[in-house]
Amino acid sequence: MLPSRDTLVTYPDGALDADTVVLHVAPADDGRIAVVTEATSFHPVDAAWPDQPADTGTLTAGAVELPVVDAVVAATDGTELFLGADIPVRKGTEGWSFLVAHLVAGDAAIAEGDAVQVRADATARRALSIGHTACHAAALALNAALAGHWSKAAREDALGAPDFDGIAIASSRIVPNGSVDVYRLNKSLRRAGFDTASVVADGLGELAASVTSTIAEWAAAGATVRIDRDGDGLTDRRYWVAELPVGTASIACGGTHVGSLAELGDVRVEFEAGDDSGTPVLTMRTHAAPAR
Ligand SMILES: [Zn+2]
Known part of the structure; x- marks a missing residue:
């Protein structure tokens, strides 16, 4: 399911950890997969103005800890997920949701509906x-x-x-x-x-x-x-x-x-x-x- 509202972000208040749920998993470049959660403590890099790089850290689902290799701003109009520089519209465009995509290795065992803990390196x-x-x-x-x-x-x-x-x-x-x-x-x-x-x-x-x-x-x-x-x-x-x-x-x-x-x-x-x-x-x- 593609989210119909923006990812809730807790990093502006200084949070490093977030307990949340996986809303969407999609293939990304380089054999990675993009994991979109309802909320995140992970600061993503924004291709439109890439001043602050992405956090480093992990996603933990059950007993499995997955390194996050990158985190990027993503967007969807409800039909498709666009990552980083592929986003075709300006931020805030009506009808679009803007998301944080956590990129993990392509063989990662993670699926929609999983409860996950997001953890950014302090x-x-x-x-x-x-x-x-x-x-x-x-x-x-x-x-x-x-x-x-x-x-x-x-x-x-x-x-x-x-x-x-x-x-x-x-x-x-x-x-x-x-x-x-x-x-x-x-x-x-x-x-x-x-x-x-x-x-x-x-x-x-x-x-x-x-x-x-x-x-x-x-x-x-x-x-x-x-x-x-x-x-x-x-x-x-x-x-x-x-x-x-x-x-x-x-x-x-x-x-x-x-x-x-x-x-x-x-x-x-x-x-x-x-x-x-x-x-x-x-x-x-x-x-x-x-x-x-
Ligand atoms: Zn600034």
């Missing part, structure tokens, strides 16, 4: 939650550091600064205890009033020092982080909300996070100027150093 999750929280803090600190580079009014970020991160971002990847964000310094950014040339000319070391010190200030203040959500379904809107010394920042985000910037330890960022097929790009690497 260590790997925590490293990604730290990386994702550091990523958002760095993006806001970067916007503040670059505010003087704009000559025209631009869309504002969650703290009221020109949203360089939101406007110039090409890709964002969450890694254990950090992130890699790539920004395009292209013509349309220049036309929007951003002085791209001066970013590199002013010194990337100074920019890194500014971003690093802003995050350190917020972490020293013990800025708390929470996830607000409109509902329990996979596509219900969720927000990363940080109580920063400069104000409350709310950013739409489907990932997992830690409860305070203080948990990040000393965060360091570094910048690199590069080129992507003729377009100048700026790469920001963020590294957190959490206490064990």
Whole structure:
């Protein structure tokens, strides 16, 4: 049976385990099978914006523990299951349900109706939650550091600064205890009033020092982080909300996070100027150093 509503997700609240039931099992690529459950604690990778990778962990059905080799966002219109990049519609499209598909080995003994326990690995999750929280803090600190580079009014970020991160971002990847964000310094950014040339000319070391010190200030203040959500379904809107010394920042985000910037330890960022097929790009690497 193909589900007629979104998978219920518990990972936004930090859950690692979920006791649930298998709703659908279908063949997937590479001889794997996709297992869709009613609820899950497993964060899936979203092909539409693959910033945070999937959790690692297991599905346990009775005495059988199955390693989950990947977890992806899937969707169905009630006739067929589409996985990852094969989903033909935008998230939230009327008449479609959006699901978490746990991919397991093709010979796995698991069937519709089975009671299962989903378990995400705690260590790997925590490293990604730290990386994702550091990523958002760095993006806001970067916007503040670059505010003087704009000559025209631009869309504002969650703290009221020109949203360089939101406007110039090409890709964002969450890694254990950090992130890699790539920004395009292209013509349309220049036309929007951003002085791209001066970013590199002013010194990337100074920019890194500014971003690093802003995050350190917020972490020293013990800025708390929470996830607000409109509902329990996979596509219900969720927000990363940080109580920063400069104000409350709310950013739409489907990932997992830690409860305070203080948990990040000393965060360091570094910048690199590069080129992507003729377009100048700026790469920001963020590294957190959490206490064990
Ligand atoms: Zn996010």
